[in-house]
Amino acid sequence: MAGKVITVRGQLVDGSHEAFLEIARKIEELTPEGEHGCRLYQFFTAVENPSEWLLFEIWDDEAGIASHLETLDREVGRRSLAPLSLGLHREYWTPVR
Helix, strand or coil: CCCEEEEEEEEECCCCHHHHHHHHHHHHHHCCCCCCCEEEEEEEECCCCCCEEEEEEEECCHHHHHHHHHHHHHHCCCCCCHHHEEEEEEEEECCCC
């Protein structure tokens, strides 16, 4: 599976779990798989510590990512999860061929 893979990790601020779930669900609804080059877009929380979260994304190309970011900015604000998290860590991955 070729494509652009992005992971984003964060640790929720105490008391922000419900707000996080609401925003994460809205962002997932704005990012349907199969549209604009999105292959996979899913939020996860850690089993042993639900205040830790991970976003896993797979995109066909940079154009799909750019389109997605424009939608996020317009609909929820690209940085809407930042105030709920103690820190964000983003990584970009490429397939091993």
